Amino acid sequence: MIRASGLGKSFGAVAALEGVSFEARPGEVLGFLGPNGAGKTTTMRILTGFLEATCGKVEVCGIDLAVDSKAARARIGYLPESVPLYGEMRVAEYLAYRAALKGVPRRERRARCEEACAQVGIRDVERRIIGQLSKGYRQRVGLADALLHRPEVLILDEPTDGLDPNQRREVLKLVAELGKERTVVLSTHILPEVEQVCGRVVILDRGRVIAEGKPAELARSELVLRVTARGLAAELEAAVKAIDGVTSVRGETAGDDFVLTVECARDVREAIARAVVQAGQLRELRPASLGLEEVFARLTGRGA
Ligand SMILES: Nc1ncnc2c1ncn2[C@@H]1O[C@H](COP(=O)(O)OP(=O)(O)OP(=O)(O)O)[C@@H](O)[C@H]1O
Ligand SMILES: [Mg+2]
Structure with missing residues (x-):
């Protein structure tokens, strides 16, 4: 579903990524693990087409990101590290706006928003102002946003960051659920989370892949x-x-x-x-x- 080969990224003199290659297979939850600054976010931003790699290649469902970035991006739902939600908007309003941005036809928007809300369990807060929701719920709004265009691949950058243990458990449960029908790439530096939901793990350190495998194999x-x-x-x-x-x-x-x-x-x-x-x-x-x-x-x- 995702194949990254030889990804490199430099920010001026800083080499954030060097020769990063890995694959995310259909129907798996792949964990992206690494300490702060390892290059997790940089990799995810490249996969989602937000950032251009200095070298290397990304294929999403067989589509080369450099050749047809629009088609590749249409297959990816992305939850960025800090979700840029509009705090003053209501959930339904925000998602309808996002659906429009993503090119969901007007007639389908409402149904799509409801579908996404149902998938992440926020139907009951659709009328609420985003800024007044708990962090866990705001995170779910971000997830609903990522699901609006029905992507085959979900890329989630630290989806549980800043959540309390209960919220974290809930979000992980949701990720596992979403991962049943999709490919999910999830980054975190919380190890027990990986063991809980990820079928396979890629460990990044200082911009390189230093290990890869099933959590149990690595352990x-x-x-x-x-x-x-x-x-x-x-x-x-x-x-x-x-x-x-x-x-x-x-x-x-x-x-x-x-x-x-x-x-x-x-x-x-x-x-x-x-x-x-x-x-x-x-x-x-x-x-x-x-x-x-x-x-x-x-x-x-x-x-x-
Ligand atoms: N826009 C940028 N300009 C310059 N350097 C950057 C930029 N974005 C990332 N970097 C550098 O690239 C390296 C990798 O950063 P990245 O954010 O990908 O790490 P991360 O694994 O996501 O870390 P964290 O766990 O803290 O989120 C770091 O050294 C970082 O300082
Ligand atoms: Mg990061």
Whole structure:
């Protein structure tokens, strides 16, 4: 549905994006993850045709954005980082105005607005002034706006930003619902959200894609192993530490067993198994599951 290849964007001397490539497939919610300044918004603005890439190519449903930007944009609904709502307008009024801007024929506007409001659960506030709505509801108005022209792809830039936990949960539920029939690309830096709604994740850092995969796959790093053994703790630990490629070993006693958490620079499972068998008794050796949070911190070199 979306294919970005080799996207680059420079703002003067600042390279905001370098060689960003990824795909959003039909019917998936793709998470765009990255710390502040990683390039999430820049990428989304390029995908939606608001910003021109310095290099690279974007295809939306097979349409090259550079060749037919109008047709490509017609297939995308965009919720920008800060939704530019007119606070003094009523919801229905605002959406009718937006529908007109998007070229929805006059006769259909009313029905489209009602449809979009129903999709995001705001039929009950259609007559209210936007500025008097809660932030969660304002966010839904933004989502309704993005849905007015019935796009096949939704691009949502931090849709839960600034919402309280209840509103956040509601909006995520809505995103999951919308994602059933559409392709959704969603950016956030809140990791549990990603695990909740995204089938796949692209992690951006400093303008580059540094990892991609299913949240569960990313959270299962081959480079952290949990070794359960019996024997003399000090000997087991020393034996594993001596292996070339092992970067750290943390040991703890668990009943009769000794459990080693081993970080390594590459797959050294066999060497570990051999060393443990020589120093004691190997009971189990498996990749440790890291939280997505920890994977993210490691990959982006920040935090824990
Ligand atoms: N219009 C602009 N002019 C100059 N630099 C820009 C502009 N827009 C973005 N940048 C720079 O590009 C980089 C990426 O910014 P971007 O807004 O895409 O990050 P982000 O991942 O969306 O971050 P956040 O999580 O804070 O929203 C940053 O270094 C930013 O300062
Ligand atoms: Mg941003």
